[in-house]
Amino acid sequence: MxxxxxxxxxxxxxxxxxxxxxxxxxxxxxxxxxxxxxxxxxxxxxxxxxxxxxxxxxxxxxxxxxxxxWWKNGYPxxxxxxxxxxxxxxxxxxxxxxxxxxxxxxxxxxxxxxxxxxxxxxxxxxxxxxxxxxxxxxxxxxxxxxxxxxxxxxxxxxxxxxxxxxxxxxxxxxxxxxxxxxxxxxxxxxxxxxxxxxxxxxxxxxxxxxxxxxxxxxxxxxxxxxxxxxxxxxxxxxxxxxxxxxxxxxxxxxxxxxxxxxxxxxxxxxxxxxxxxxxxxxxxxxxxxxxxxxxxxxxxxxxxxxxxSDITIKGDQKAQQGIRFNIFHLNQTYLGTDSRLNIGPKGFTGEKYGGSTYWDTEAYCIPFYMATKDHHVARNLLQYRYNQLDKAIENAEKLGFENGAALYPMVTMNGEECHNEWEITFEEIHRNGAIAFAIYNYYRYTGDYSYIPEMGLEVLIGIARFWYQRATFSKFRNKYVILGVTGPNEYENNVNNNWYTNYTARWCIQYALEQIQKVKEGYPEDHGRIMGHTKLTAAELEGWSTVAENLYFPRSEEYNIYLQQDGFLDKELVTVEDLDRSNRPINQKWSWDRILRSPYIKQADVLQGFYFFEDHFTLDELERHFDFYEPFTVHESSLSPCVHSIQAAKLDRMDQAYQFYLRTSRLDLDDYNKEVEEGLHITSMAGTWMSVVEGFGGMRIRDDKLSFNPRIPEEWESYSFKINFRSRIITVNVTKSGSSFELEGAEEMSIRVNGKRLVLNSNAVTYA
Structure with a gap:
């Protein structure tokens, strides 16, 4: 209860x-x-x-x-x-x-x-x-x-x-x-x-x-x-x-x-x-x-x-209270005025977790700050990582990597890794991918490319070098594999070929290669400076391409899905629905040994990849993977319900999307995880905002333009939100009978709503 x-x-x-x-x-x-x-x-x-x-x-x-x-070499x-x-x-x-x-x-x-x-x-x-x-x-x-x-x-x-x-x-x-x-x-x-x-x-x-x-x-x-x-x-x-x-x-x-x-x-x-x-x-x-x-x-x-930043919800007071509680605490924690600061998972509400920066910032928080504040706020968050690039290279060196490979820390205050659970510190390396994705996401949303030649490309190169060195060539598979990792699902440790990690690694390398070429063509001075500083060679770039093109992805032909990692189907596949409620939450009721041998997923893992890279997959593919993995997901991470809410909404499963939304928006107010006395879950609160704007509102960037596919939960009469898209403010209002859009700005702009082009005129309401 x-x-x-x-x-x-x-x-x-x-x-x-x-x-x-x-x-x-x-x-x-x-x-x-x-x-x-x-x-x-x-x-x-x-x-x-x-x-x-x-x-x-x-x-x-x-x-x-x-x-x-038991001290291990490389421990912080x-x-x-x-x-x-x-x-x-x-x-x-x-x-x-x-x-x-x-x-x-x-x-x-x-x-x-x-x-x-x-x-x-x-x-x-x-x-x-x-x-x-x-x-x-x-x-x-x-x-x-x-x-x-x-x-x-x-x-x-x-x-x-x-x-x-x-x-x-x-x-x-x-x-x-x-x-x-x-x-x-x-x-x-x-x-x-x-x-x-x-x-x-x-x-x-x-x-x-x-x-x-x-x-x-x-x-x-x-x-x-x-x-x-x-x-x-x-x-x-x-x-x-x-x-x-x-x-x-x-x-x-x-x-x-x-x-x-x-x-x-x-x-x-x-x-x-x-x-x-x-x-x-x-x-x-x-x-x-x-x-x-x-x-x-x-x-x-x-x-x-x-x-x-307000989101208004009519007809559902608990939902309204929940979203404002989340938005309020996000603004209490970080206002974007100081690039030396970041968004700790407990903010100013408790001591647990330590550190001020996790991958949560890039994966969940940046979209909120991009859309509700000036783009400089999100740029400050990206600059924070650039300022700590040297420390990320040092972190990688401590683990045996070289030549400027960068491993950003799982937990940090000043760029040094300061998390000391081995399965996280050494293995949850997918965090590197979230840093690169945030750079891509920032440019996609703001249209501000200047960050990449000024700072971001050096970050991308360091990350690509890490993935290149972290991959191992398997003669058995005739593919490159990534061994001994922990994916976003922390209820699996030391696994081989976590699909999300491998897929992210390939994308990071390919994105870095694209940006090197783009900067070379459009910003030759910056390109020369960066090439001189990083000492990149054509042979190294060719090696990157070889690894990216030949990475291995575990797959089940029987289920026609990507497997979370090698051996996932060896588990006893009992769904959460068939798990006795007296066993929940498993992180408080079970031994770690039992958790590791179970099929249960702490938070979105394969589905995290489908969230980040949704343009790479069809709706049918999303549906297959959602139907397979969500029934094994116990949602015992604060970061889990928001991703599932967004994807359930995309699949037009509004009852399920709404239940996930309530869980993420009222996670602390209703103390779902029985731990609120230790502090609030600040970074997941940005995921709550995404559940409304990207989930129910269906906001995306398509072909360099804003796109919406609005849906509304049965329990709501209407909802509305504002976003700042490239210095133009758009108010979105959704009711059961349709949606409307109002543009603040001197010039008209076109958007897409439910796949159709819609022209917004300055300071006028346009109905879809």
Whole structure:
């Protein structure tokens, strides 16, 4: 049974009623982020119940020494930890000397949380009776500013309900923080200064080993009856913590408030010796504007984001809530303004997985950012990989490859591989293909070819060299084979000739060869520079062609399908439907040995190839492969339902497409995988967007033009979305009776809808 305590709502995530069993899950679901930092929805006041504290700074990490039982040559030296940063949100509250703690209160009622996705804020309200008998009403509102991304703001209001009381607010900063997933219980942070100046306080700390310098800061304002109080705080300063205390008497029914401005300045953006000064400038701006103006600016900033990225669904509130939840968290995680950053699989919502970059970015996220933002945002994501090409070559060298062969990491912070499960680190090499595919996909969608001669061709050459060297000639088959790999289906390790890996390898080599020729003809200067740098020879290129033209693809003549890998048909082919439900999820119920011997597929594998390279296959071929592989797929990866939803829609199996859509859009809201307390599945959220736009909307690029084949689930009255295609904004609206398209731009453009040409006129609605 999935969790169902989140209330359906078009624009908000709402929880009503206090349940300690849901606290950690809600801390994930109600998380905030602004691209530069993030915060789980931990309580500001003290809470002695089960909780997972989490504050995060983009790009700041710690290289936690690898911990494995059996060291293998080539293992990464460290696993990059997404760091739990010094905490800035804390506000202990005392009422007549009694500490407010929802875990020890006599009663808690009217508890409500709301994450307002439309305006970008999080609010928590409740009534509580403390052990000393005092009843209070609490209202807390928090946001992380999009306008000033080093700043967070909290307004914490307390109203005594049954008698007058002395309320003491104790806002603090705390750098005595540890990660829950530390390998060795190392100290990740070294605190160098704890400073208090009037109502402001600062903690300077740097990460061990990586030496990211940070300043965590706060400034506090006290209000009574709406009037700011001039009370100076009492100071309690410790080696790793600084606390300010503000005492104020509140009459029965009278609200008193603490406004806390806080956040981080970081050496990634400022000189290390100027972090406190930068923090003071941020706090001065916050004080000048005040909480209400900052909150209004937050709403305006989110309005601009939603203007382009919103998807509206009429007639299905859960589906509407799900897609907006996904879009909201994608924008909280990455806004595209900094090419040094990327999209971690947990974003700012948890520590699991480590690293900030997986192949998820290229395979799932880039389409979302290309279509909902300026193309420079996606270009930044591609530039990120170009900037790390030297590290990718080093990664390959550690595994024995040479001559500039590049193996991009499965998990990384700075371009180095930092994932240390052998079946992933050494074998899940298909990730290289997603990098190359993203370059192709970016040009196909944006029409911006300049990335390839400037940066992308060198990436493609490094990847092609890797595939050329990774292939082995089999005399037995008289073909080139790729041995000892893990495909996208991580429930199969160390297999030979994973079809998706082999097919991607061939495509990467062929695409690199095409682009070398294209750059030679159209960009001779860039071609000369790249050839000189890479020292490519005609003989090497001929070798590439030989491998690509003679790669082996496992196939079953009986089923008339490509096999996921050699020996797949040796398995006991019991479908998921015939698997006892008590065995699910198999990753929690079965031994790894049993999983590896089973036919069960974690996520799209062969079907991932049919998604990427759909133009290479007929609809009949897709149908055969879908009908064979989907019944064995357990969808125990967050990346699985979206691909299947898109393909089911293409096959016009709308009931199935809709069920997959619900699963991907509400994966975390309904906690399908029973792990949401560890953090959200950020990168798969981009797949949810694709399920609507590419699945139901049928959006593709055909012959360098936009093409749509719209379908609508039975449960929906209508849906609409916008896309930015080559700097022209198109609004697509689909109902049960048909579809319409509206173009923003000075010139008309032609598209194809259901295979027919349709001309869109500027600022006019055109019906298909």
């Amino acid at each position: 999935n969790q169902d305590y989140i209330k359906p709502d078009n624009w908000s995530i709402i929880e009503e009623g206090f349940d300690p069993e849901q606290v950690k899950s809600s801390e994930s679901l109600f998380s905030l982020g602004n691209g530069a930092m993030g915060q789980r929805a931990n309580f500001e006041e003290r809470y002695t119940g089960s909780t997972f504290q989490g504050s995060y700074i983009a790009g700041v990490y710690y290289p936690d020494k690898t911990r494995v039982g 030296e460290y696993f990059a930890k997404v760091l739990n940063a010094p905490s800035w949100i804390g506000i202990d509250v005392e009422i007549n000397g009694e500490v407010l703690d929802l875990n020890t209160c006599k009663s808690v009622s009217d508890f409500r949380r709301e994450l307002n996705m439309k305006e970008g804020w999080y609010q928590r309200t409740f009534k509580a009776t403390l052990p000393n008998g005092i009843q209070i009403d609490v209202n807390v509102l928090r946001f992380l500013s999009l306008v000033q991304d080093e700043l967070g703001a909290i307004r914490y209001s307390v109203t005594p309900l049954n008698k007058a009381a002395e309320v003491v607010f104790k806002p603090y900063l705390d750098s005595g923080i540890k990660n829950e997933d530390s390998n060795w219980d190392d100290q990740f942070w070294n605190t160098t200064e704890v400073l208090s100046e009037g109502r402001q306080a600062f903690i300077e700390a740097h990460t061990m080993k990586t030496h990211f310098e940070t300043c965590t800061f706060m400034d506090n304002l006290l209000f009574k009856g709406g009037e700011e109080q001039e009370t100076e705080p009492e100071l309690n300063q410790e080696p790793l913590k600084v606390t300010h205390s503000y005492a104020v008497r509140a009459e029965k029914g009278e609200a008193v408030q603490l406004v806390k401005f806080a956040g981080y300045t970081v050496s990634r953006n400022h000189k290390a010796d100027a972090l406190i000064q930068a923090a003071k400038e941020t706090l001065s701006m916050a004080r000048d504007k005040g909480f209400d103006q900052l909150l209004a600016e937050q709403a305006d900033a989110w309005a601009k984001i939603w203007e382009m």
